[in-house]
Amino acid sequence: MAHVILGLLLIAPQSLYSLIKSFEAGVALFYSASSGSIKRALDTLLGKGLIEVASTEPGGRGKKVYRTTEAGRQEFHRWMTGELGGADLETAALPRLFFLGLLAPENRPPVLRKIQERAAADLAELTALHKHLDTMELSPEFRDVAAYQRLTLEYGITSGRHALAWFGELADRGGPQTG
Incomplete structure (x- = not known):
């Protein structure tokens, strides 16, 4: 899931809510995730320095918008071009196919x-x-x-x-x- 989130954030910086909507709008065709699992993955990516908080809205809720770091871009590229892991072909291939346009031709x-x-x-x-x-x-x-x-x-x-x-x-x- 972390690599799917990196791909979504490479397309555009997003908040947790926006990421949940992105999963529902397209990613769910090949990968399902709960809002809790997306939040945990964001926390892990933050901890590893693969994403950062781009902005925080002022006010009580302080909605955070996340973006990838250079390390995150490198990790995404490594995953996209690396060996295909996963229990089955669809799990391994479809996320890469979905984001293939982010790689150089x-x-x-x-x-x-x-x-x-x-x-x-x-x-x-x-x-x-x-x-x-x-x-x-x-x-x-x-x-x-x-x-x-x-x-x-x-x-x-x-x-x-x-x-x-x-x-x-x-x-x-x-x-x-x-x-």
């Missing part, structure tokens, strides 16, 4: 290629599992359960093939066609 294709490589690796794992299941003997009472589990796996394989092709085409084009 020459840095975008390598990120897309890393996503494509991750999609290929994930697909290879699912395909190997599918082949392994073909060799297993099932007792009659579990055949129906196994049939639906296999369908779930087939969905994952189909989704993986689509992601591999889609990110590959995007990388080949060098990004979206704008203009």
Whole structure:
């Protein structure tokens, strides 16, 4: 979540309330967060010197507006161009895709290629599992359960093939066609 917040603050300095609204307006399509978790992430980013308070409104509430520091910009760039961690492809890839326009054009294709490589690796794992299941003997009472589990796996394989092709085409084009 910290890197998503850094990306949002690179687009524009924002208050906690604005960040919550930014999550609701677009980020929630690939990443959900509560207001409490956003606040905790802001506190952590502040503590690490990756963001700073840009301004505080006068008055009783003293609403703070946050912005990234140079260290925050460097950390965001390192994350965007680094290896894709995360339990699944969507968690690893979609936040980077969402913020890819913040990178210089020459840095975008390598990120897309890393996503494509991750999609290929994930697909290879699912395909190997599918082949392994073909060799297993099932007792009659579990055949129906196994049939639906296999369908779930087939969905994952189909989704993986689509992601591999889609990110590959995007990388080949060098990004979206704008203009």
